[in-house]
Amino acid sequence: MNIVRNFSRFLFGSECLACGVASQPLDPWLCEDCRKKLAEENVSVENGADAFSFYTMGAVSRKLIHGLKYGNMPGMASYLVRNSKAVLEEFKAWLPPHDRLYFVPVPLHSSRFRERGYNQTQKICQALSSLCKGRVLDLLGRRNFSTSQTKLSRGERCANVAGAFFVKKRVKPLARDLFVVVDDVYTTGATTGACLYAMRKYGIENAKVCTMLYERSISAAVDLAADNAVVWDYR
Numbered sequence: 001m002n003i004v005r006n007f008s009r010f011l012f013g014s015e016c017l018a019c020g021v022a023s024q025p026l027d028p029w030l031c032e033d034c035r036k037k038l039a040e041e042n043v044s045v046e047n048g049a050d051a052f053s054f055y056t057m058g059a060v061s062r063k064l065i066h067g068l069k070y071g072n073m074p075g076m077a078s079y080l081v082r083n084s085k086a087v088l089e090e091f092k093a094w095l096p097p098h099d100r101l102y103f104v105p106v107p108l109h110s111s112r113f114r115e116r117g118y119n120q121t122q123k124i125c126q127a128l129s130s131l132c133k134g135r136v137l138d139l140l141g142r143r144n145f146s147t148s149q150t151k152l153s154r155g156e157r158c159a160n161v162a163g164a165f166f167v168k169k170r171v172k173p174l175a176r177d178l179f180v181v182v183d184d185v186y187t188t189g190a191t192t193g194a195c196l197y198a199m200r201k202y203g204i205e206n207a208k209v210c211t212m213l214y215e216r217s218i219s220a221a222v223d224l225a226a227d228n229a230v231v232w233d234y235r
């Protein structure tokens, strides 16, 4: 509920989203001190050849991504993208040569979409495509499962995740087209890995992953649990 309280304070009293203090001018989400802290978390991470993250998870970036995911703040996607030092420099250089660049959002579970009214990964894609001269491609669908994920064994959960996504749009990839799967937080890589798997099965080989945050600590499990603590309906 903190995020809701902070958001209403932001609306009515202009308080910093990260620390709740209103004594300094905001930019518009953060006070100067928290903005400096965010700059320290502005450290990109390359996870092998296939995955790139713009920030490492820290106290401020965690609050901002929380606002994007749970606080009804879709504009936070473009704020974080525009404030990332890595987006225009290292990220562009990290991408292999290509003719057409597509940003592919990880689809949200349908119940999450109903709750939020938007898919945060789609918002990140939109911000990236305007900065990197790419296009947003709503390529993937997500299957729903009826059994609660928490009741399954680890192996069953992995099998569910592996088969959770499918290519829903007919595309004819050309040899030098590049597809970048976009997610908010990189934790174990299981979700984006499942997206890449679905795309490769379809014949899309030239694909990579980028995420807003890289989370290496144990709290990754909390986010993962929050995203999967739903009763999935199997269709």
Ligand SMILES: [Zn+2]
Residues within 6 Å of the ligand: 016, 017, 018, 019, 020, 021, 030, 031, 032, 033, 034, 035
């Ligand atoms: Zn602050």
